[in-house]
Amino acid sequence: MNFNSGRMGMAEGIALAFIVTFPSIFLSVPSSAVAIAGNGGWLAGIPAALIAGVLMFMLTYVFARHSGDLLEVTEKLLGRLSAYVVGLFYFGVLFGSAILWTREFAENTLLTALPYAGFPFVVACYILSAGFLLFAGIENICRATYIILPFMVLGLVLVLAGLAPLYRPYNLFPWQGNGFSSLIQPMLTMIGLSGGLSVLMILAPSFQDVKSLKGAVIFGYGGSALLRILSVAVFIMVFGSNVAREKTLPFYEMARLIYINRYLQRFEALFILLWVMVGVLAMAISLYGAIYITAKLFKLPSIKPLLPVMTLIIAQLAMILPDAKSVLDLEAILYPYVFAPGVILIPTVLFIATIIKGGKKAWPHAQL
Amino acid sequence: MAENTITKIYSAAKKFIDYTPPTGPDPFVLDEKRPFDSYQAQKPPESAIAKSADHLTALLRYGERLSLYTDKVSKALKSGDPINDTAAFKDELAALEKQWTWLAPLLYSYQQNQESEDLPLGTSIEENRRILETIYKLPLNKDVVIKEIEMAGTPVVPVLVVYMEGLVDSSKQDHFVLKPLMSADVGRNIDAGDLIGSIKKKIIPNGQVHETTTFKTLQEGVNRGDTVVLFDGFDKAVIIETKGWEHRAVNIPQNEQTVRGSQAAFSENLRTNTGLIRSIMRSSDLITEMIKIGTRGQTNCAVMYIESIANASLVDEVRRRLKSIETDYIIDSGQLAQFIEDFPAVIFPQTISTERPDRVAASIVEGRLALLLEGNPFAQILPMDFFGFFHSGEDFSVKSGIGNFMRILRLFSALISTVLPSLYLSLGYFHPEAMPTELLLAIAGARENVPFPAGFEMFMMEIVFELIREAGIRIPGVLGSTIGIVGAIILGQAAVAARIVSPIVVVIVAVTGLASYTITEFRMASAIRLVRFGLLLCAWTLGLVGLAIALLALIVLLCSIKSFGMPYMSPIAPRSIAGYDVVTRGQVYNQELRPDALQTKDNRRQATVSRLWKKKPAEKGDKEE
Numbered sequence: 001m002n003f004n005s006g007r008m009g010m011a012e013g014i015a016l017a018f019i020v021t022f023p024s025i026f027l028s029v030p031s032s033a034v035a036i037a038g039n040g041g042w043l044a045g046i047p048a049a050l051i052a053g054v055l056m057f058m059l060t061y062v063f064a065r066h067s068g069d070l071l072e073v074t075e076k077l078l079g080r081l082s083a084y085v086v087g088l089f090y091f092g093v094l095f096g097s098a099i100l101w102t103r104e105f106a107e108n109t110l111l112t113a114l115p116y117a118g119f120p121f122v123v124a125c126y127i128l129s130a131g132f133l134l135f136a137g138i139e140n141i142c143r144a145t146y147i148i149l150p151f152m153v154l155g156l157v158l159v160l161a162g163l164a165p166l167y168r169p170y171n172l173f174p175w176q177g178n179g180f181s182s183l184i185q186p187m188l189t190m191i192g193l194s195g196g197l198s199v200l201m202i203l204a205p206s207f208q209d210v211k212s213l214k215g216a217v218i219f220g221y222g223g224s225a226l227l228r229i230l231s232v233a234v235f236i237m238v239f240g241s242n243v244a245r246e247k248t249l250p251f252y253e254m255a256r257l258i259y260i261n262r263y264l265q266r267f268e269a270l271f272i273l274l275w276v277m278v279g280v281l282a283m284a285i286s287l288y289g290a291i292y293i294t295a296k297l298f299k300l301p302s303i304k305p306l307l308p309v310m311t312l313i314i315a316q317l318a319m320i321l322p323d324a325k326s327v328l329d330l331e332a333i334l335y336p337y338v339f340a341p342g343v344i345l346i347p348t349v350l351f352i353a354t355i356i357k358g359g360k361k362a363w364p365h366a367q368l
Numbered sequence: 369m370a371e372n373t374i375t376k377i378y379s380a381a382k383k384f385i386d387y388t389p390p391t392g393p394d395p396f397v398l399d400e401k402r403p404f405d406s407y408q409a410q411k412p413p414e415s416a417i418a419k420s421a422d423h424l425t426a427l428l429r430y431g432e433r434l435s436l437y438t439d440k441v442s443k444a445l446k447s448g449d450p451i452n453d454t455a456a457f458k459d460e461l462a463a464l465e466k467q468w469t470w471l472a473p474l475l476y477s478y479q480q481n482q483e484s485e486d487l488p489l490g491t492s493i494e495e496n497r498r499i500l501e502t503i504y505k506l507p508l509n510k511d512v513v514i515k516e517i518e519m520a521g522t523p524v525v526p527v528l529v530v531y532m533e534g535l536v537d538s539s540k541q542d543h544f545v546l547k548p549l550m551s552a553d554v555g556r557n558i559d560a561g562d563l564i565g566s567i568k569k570k571i572i573p574n575g576q577v578h579e580t581t582t583f584k585t586l587q588e589g590v591n592r593g594d595t596v597v598l599f600d601g602f603d604k605a606v607i608i609e610t611k612g613w614e615h616r617a618v619n620i621p622q623n624e625q626t627v628r629g630s631q632a633a634f635s636e637n638l639r640t641n642t643g644l645i646r647s648i649m650r651s652s653d654l655i656t657e658m659i660k661i662g663t664r665g666q667t668n669c670a671v672m673y674i675e676s677i678a679n680a681s682l683v684d685e686v687r688r689r690l691k692s693i694e695t696d697y698i699i700d701s702g703q704l705a706q707f708i709e710d711f712p713a714v715i716f717p718q719t720i721s722t723e724r725p726d727r728v729a730a731s732i733v734e735g736r737l738a739l740l741l742e743g744n745p746f747a748q749i750l751p752m753d754f755f756g757f758f759h760s761g762e763d764f765s766v767k768s769g770i771g772n773f774m775r776i777l778r779l780f781s782a783l784i785s786t787v788l789p790s791l792y793l794s795l796g797y798f799h800p801e802a803m804p805t806e807l808l809l810a811i812a813g814a815r816e817n818v819p820f821p822a823g824f825e826m827f828m829m830e831i832v833f834e835l836i837r838e839a840g841i842r843i844p845g846v847l848g849s850t851i852g853i854v855g856a857i858i859l860g861q862a863a864v865a866a867r868i869v870s871p872i873v874v875v876i877v878a879v880t881g882l883a884s885y886t887i888t889e890f891r892m893a894s895a896i897r898l899v900r901f902g903l904l905l906c907a908w909t910l911g912l913v914g915l916a917i918a919l920l921a922l923i924v925l926l927c928s929i930k931s932f933g934m935p936y937m938s939p940i941a942p943r944s945i946a947g948y949d950v951v952t953r954g955q956v957y958n959q960e961l962r963p964d965a966l967q968t969k970d971n972r973r974q975a976t977v978s979r980l981w982k983k984k985p986a987e988k989g990d991k992e993e
Contacts, residue, residue, distance in 0.1 A: 011943035113798060113913045125910065129917045136928045143927040143941035144920065262804065269799035269912060276916035305386070 008139055008206050010215040015145035016203075016285060017220025020097075020196030022152075022228070023282040026251045026275040027104050028328055029193065030232045033186035035245040040177025041186055042233040048190035049225035052197065055344060056217045058351035059201050064210045065354055070201040071296050077353040087297045089342045090202065093195035095290040095314075096334055098283050102126055102318040103327050105279035112252055113272050123315050126280060131311040133284040134291070135304075138203060141288070145281050155274045156227055159251070160234050162258035167237045177241075185336050190228075192335030195343040196282075197221060199289040248324070251275065287314060395710070396685050398751065398933030398967055423478040430471050434464060489581050493528045493600040499583060500530060503652055505675055511642060511656040512590065517546065521553040525563065528598040530586070534643025535593035537612020544574045545595050545608050564604050567597075576609035591650035619745070621723050623890060628765035630726040638742040642670050644725035645747075649674075649732060659690045661704065661741070665697025668742040669704065672728070677735045679967045682751070682932060686737055701741040701748045702891070709750075710930045715898055717891040718931040719748040720756060727761050735968035751932035753939070753965065755950050757892040758782065763953060772952040779951065781883035785896050788880050789826050790907035790915050792872075796822050798911030814870040823908035825869045829877040830901065832859060837881070938965035 008016075024030075033041035066073045070090065075083035106122045114122060133141050177183075200207075200216055207213055235250045238257065247253045252275075255268035291310050295303045321327050371379075437460055444457075490496050497514060504512040511533050519525040527549060531541065548571045568577050580586050580596075581604050589596050593611035621633040630648075634641045642656050653675040661669045669690060673683055689708040698704050702721055709718040719739075722728060723746050728738045731749040739748040758778045763771040795802050796811065803811070818825060836859070840852030860874045880900070887893040899922065906914035929936035938944055945964040948954025957978045962968045977983055 009942060011941070109913055113911055117910075122913075125913070125917065129921065132921055133924050136924045140924050140928040143935075143937065144923040146941050146943070147923055147927070147937065148920075265804075266801045269795070269802040272799075272912040273916040273919070276913050277920045280917060280920055308384075 007208065008142055008203070008212070009208050010212040010219075011146050012139065012142035013200060013207060013212045013216025014220035014223075015142050015149055017197055017200060017216040018149060018224045019145045019278065019281050020199055020285050021194055021221055021224045023101055023105075023275075023278050024190075024193050025156075025228050025231050026108070026249070026278060027101075028248050028250075028331075029189065030235050030250045031245055031247050032189065032328065032332065033232065034236060034241050036178070036185050037182040038177035039171050039173070039236055039241045040180075040183060041241070041244075042172060042229060042236055043177075044183045044186035045190055045225065045229040045232055047183075048187045048194070049221075049229065051187075051344070052191055052194035053217060053221060053225070055347040056197055056200070056221065057214070059347045060210055060213050060217065062347075062350045062354045063201060063204050063213060065358075067205070069204050069292075069296070070198065071293065073201075073204075074350065077350060077357060084297065086346055087293050089346065090195070090198045091290050091293040091297070093192075093198065093339050093342070094286045094293070096339070097193075097196055098130075098286040098290060098314055099317045100327060100331055100334075101279060101283050101286070102130075102314055103321065104324075105276070105283070106318065107324050107327070108249055108252070109276070112249065113269075113276075120319060123318055126283065127311050127315040127318075129280045130284040130287060130314075131307060133280065134288055134307050134311070138206070138285070138288050141281065141284055145285075148277055148281075152274055152278060153223070153227065155271060156231065156251075159255050159258065159271065160230060162260065163234055163238050163254060166257060167234070168240065169237060171237050171240050172233055188336035188340040189332070190335075191343055192339035194221070195339045196286055196289075198343075199285055202289050202292055283314075287311065395930070396933040397930070398679060398682055398965070420478055423474045426474055427471060427478065430464075430467055433467075437461070437464060487583050489583065489586070489598065489603045489605055491601055491603045493526055493598055496598050497528055500528075500586075503583065503587060505653065505655055508657055509655045510658040510670075511646060511654075517550055519549055519552050526600040528600075529595060530590055530598070531595040531610065532590050532593060532643075532646060534639045534641075535591075535612075535646055536595060536610045540612055541595050541610045544572060545597065545610060548572055549597065563599055564602060564606060567606065572606070572608055574608050574610075578607045580605050580607055587652050588650075591646070591652060593647070624722060624724050624727070624761060624888065626760065626762040626765070628762045630724065630761075632725055633723045634725060634740070634745040634747060636743050636745055638668055638670055638740055641725070641740050641745075641747070642672065645672060645728050645732070645738070648725055648729040654732070657687065659687065661690060661693055662695055662697035665699075667698055670738075670740040672732060672738040672740065674732055674735070677733065677962070677968050677970055678737060679735065679969065682967075683737065686739075686750070686932065690739075698741065699743070701739060701744045701746050704739065704741055705748050705750075710932065714925070714929055715895040716754075716926065716929065716936070717757070717889065717895065718752065718929065718936070719750040720752045720889060721746045721748055721891060723747075724761050730764075733973070735962050735966040751930075751934040751966070753931065753934065753963070754926060754936050755940075757889045758887065758951075759949075760888045764956060768953055768955050775952055778886050778888070781886040782896055785880050785884040785887070785893075786900055787903060787915070787919070788883075789830065789876055789900060790903040790918075792876050793823055793826060793904065794907040794911045794915050797908070811870070811872050814872055817867045818870050820868070822870075822873070823904075825873045826877070826904060826908075827901075829863070829869055829873050830880075830904070832863075833877050833881050834897070934965050939963065 030041070033044050035041075037044055062073060062077075066076055068076070071083045071087045074086045078086075102123060106119065106126055109122050109126075110117065110119060133144075197217070200213055204213065207216075231251070231254075235244055235247075235254060238254060239247065244250070251271065252268055255271045256266070258267070259265045287310060291303050291306045294300070294306060294310070300306070321330065441457060487499060490499075493516075497516075500506070500512075500514060506512060506514070513529075513531055513533050515529040515531075517527050517529060519527055529545065529549075549567075552567070552571045564579060568579075578589075580589070586596050586605055586607070589607035595608045595610045596605050597608065598605045619633040619635050620631050624633075632644060634644065646654065646656075651674060655671075655673055655675050657671040659669045659671060660666050671683075671686060671690065686708070690704075693704075693707050695707070698707070705717075705719045705721070706712045711718065720727075720731070725747075728747045728749060732738055736749050736751065739750070758775060760774065760778070763775060766774075800808055815822065820828070833856070836852055836855045839855070840848045842848070843851050856878070860878070863869045864871050864874060884893050884897055887896065903915060903918050906918040908914075910917070927935070927937050927941050935942055939947070939950060945961060947961045947963060948958050949963075953959075957974075960972060960974055960976060960978070962971050962973050964971065
């Protein structure tokens with residue numbers, strides 16, 4: 001079977017882990033967190049990042065002892081049926097994320113950049129771009145992400161730094177929030193969003209060694225989590241919870257507030273370049289993961305014929321929901337209550353199974 | 369049934385959906401996992417080294433015994449007493465001779481295991497020839513010529529003439545070496561006993577003639593363009609000065625001019641071109657392979673590389689690709705590159721085309737290969753990464769700060785050349801709020817009387833600029849550049865005066881055009897020009913969203929290209945040991961490693977401490993030298 005997943009190292013892993021967990025900052029997740037947890041919403045990201053990080057480390061422990069991708073390892077440890085269930089779950093996570101991101105980024109584009117464009121046209125643009133990237137292969141997508149990554153981080157840091165005069169640190173204190181119990185749902189949402197990290201384990205045979213996977217988790221996911229927490233904190237510091245919950249595009253709104261001098265003002269439009277790239281890359285990577293799982297589950301010899309079909313399905317599904325509110329409602333159910341339990345449960349079960357059944361050091365993979 | 373449009377569309381759709389496993393060989397990838405390192409395999413195994421040590425020990429023992437014997441004989445002779453026991457001396461001498469008969473093959477075997485260049489010259493020209501063939505990798509290397517002639521007279525003396533094609537002046541060689549040697553009469557006007565002395569004194573009418581007894585000095589002579597003559601039965605060779613490679617008078621670079629560095633350029637003569645490279649890189653393991661290209665044209669193509677550096681699998685792959693070209697003839701090295709590169713349909717060049725021998729030499733020593741085609745004054749350097757196209761020949765001739773400034777300026781120019789018009793369109797059309805108010809008002813004021821949309825204006829001016837550029841190249845002589853400049857000024861002014869375009873568009877197109885001229889490689893500059901039109905179209909239709917998508921697609925495309933198995937965006941994507949010469953360059957003394965992506969046999973190009981004078985105090989010998 002040739003899935004053309006390429007050969008990747010730590011740099012590609014970092015880029016992959018960063019990009020599949022980062023898009024939420026450009027979407028409505030921070031506003032939703034603030035709406036539920038008030039000014040303390042930024043705190044939800046900390047336990048979420050720690051839990052997701054620990055879960056990923058548990059998976060790297062499993063992969064250090066068993067070669068193959070996530071489905072093959074699950075089959076070895078828990079049997080074929082479990083592998084199918086795990087495959088279907090992660091297919092749902094990745095495919096669902098790709099659909100929701102397509103829809104949300106298309107909506108955002110209409111709001112900020114192309115107000116006169118037709119909705120299906122914008123969806124088509126996004127999905128065609130993602131499709132083109134998929135044809136280039138995951139290895140090249142990750143390499144391109146790695147090239148763009150410093151500009152993303154620099155752009156974000158510039159925005160956060162540019163807002164410094166507007167910071168009100170008092171807004172961050174937890175007693176301004178709605179109590180610690182209100183943090184649970186945003187925390188679960190963020191754990192559910194980290195389900196995209198499973199791509200690392202699905203594509204594990206493409207990585208050179210387990211060190212690359214660990215590096216991807218520490219630097220890629222760690223960096224992304226840190227920037228997300230910082231962004232939400234700045235978002236709350238600048239707007240306060242009452243205004244922040246009304247903002248559907250946190251990053252865009254933050255960039256809008258920056259005023260440096262009369263020649264450098266209102267340059268939020270330039271950041272459209274940044275979030276469009278992040279959106280398309282995240283969509284393409286999630287879709288790649290979903291297609292890879294489909295091909296594995298149905299034992300298909302190649303993933304390429306699935307690419308046009310799946311991109312078409314994604315475009316159709318992204319347009320089904322009637323409005324942006326329905327998308328946010330669906331997101332509020334899917335991430336915390338459907339994706340998050342599986343994201344927590346599956347790595348835990350695999351970790352326990354590895355401890356019980358044992359396993360020798362199995363890296364590098366036989367097929368590398 | 370004959371194919372029609374509908375069946376063709378059906379077949380194309382079926383081909384697109386139906387998966388057929390790819391046929392043909394796997395794509396070539398230059399990576400460390402391939403069994404590329406034949407250099408490693410050539411290293412003698414430990415058993416051979418142990419055997420060599422045994423042979424050397426046996427020879428040393430013999431030497432010791434011989435030394436003792438000569439001491440004994442000399443002592444007996446010096447004592448003045450009559451030697452009574454001459455039979456004992458004779459017996460011992462006979463034993464020594466017998467031992468030597470037994471040891472002679474050992475000496476031969478020991479010499480076989482040594483590095484050829486460390487050996488002294490032998491008396492047999494067959495043996496010397498064999499060693500020279502090993503040193504110069506003959507018959508693979510087509511630059512080195514070993515010619516066997518005979519000196520007339522009695523006895524007839526076979527002679528070996530060794531020289532480097534392209535580095536010697538053939539008329540000088542004919543008149544001062546070959547003709548005198550072949551017409552000399554051994555036994556009559558030359559003393560056969562002191563053949564070499566007589567030849568130096570009586571035969572060779574050349575001021576610079578030296579003797580040598582080692583292959584090392586012999587190689588130095590050959591590599592600098594001298595002719596070396598070896599005589600059968602003598603363990604000495606004569607080095608005769610015959611240097612005569614083509615230099616500066618031949619040509620100066622037309623397209624890659626630099627202020628510093630060499631001012632020589634390639635010409636249409638292949639041998640002159642290989643000679644120019646050799647005159648810079650005087651290494652014995654610089655190989656020049658000749659491969660005939662074109663079934664009818666039979667054009668010679670020289671493949672040059674350093675055997676001890678270049679990746680062997682890369683050399684094999686290039687040779688394989690060149691040999692498997694089936695075409696009538698190839699007229700240009702750029703055309704040749706398209707026949708052998710991995711992604712010929714992609715507009716970005718995958719080899720550097722250069723007319724500068726110094727640039728070729730610098731690339732070869734990094735572990736790259738150079739292709740030179742007969743009748744073409746450009747060499748193709750391969751494999752090449754994206755960032756290499758923004759390097760210039762004089763980057764290392766100036767201090768690193770200045771070199772880096774120029775490199776960053778070039779990259780910035782490439783960025784301006786690619787995105788400035790599309791950024792203007794995106795902001796002007798879709799996000800005017802991002803522009804400073806005064807600038808926006810100025811643009812709006814200038815555009816007030818222009819009857820066309822900004823996108824059309826921009827496209828029109830870009831095409832006019834391309835027309836001027838193309839016409840400037842085609843119009844013969846000095847007239848070309850004059851018409852180019854005058855045309856641009858007059859057309860620009862007239863277009864603004866006629867209110868066809870706004871002044872800001874003229875400024876943007878002019879800056880973009882100017883920026884594109886800073887890119888050192890013509891084909892890369894052309895590719896960027898073409899990309900600019902694509903980005904312009906995306907920006908015109910989708911604004912910044914279109915620009916973002918197009919830039920992303922471009923980066924992914926660049927990441928997916930490989931230049932002869934080496935990723936195009938290396939050493940950044942995939943990340944590898946970058947050295948200090950990618951976007952910027954480090955100090956010359958920090959350039960310790962060759963590019964990692966080239967997977968060279970020897971990745972170190974200089975010692976960690978290359979400026980030994982910083983560490984080592986001055987010694988007595990330093991002053992004497």
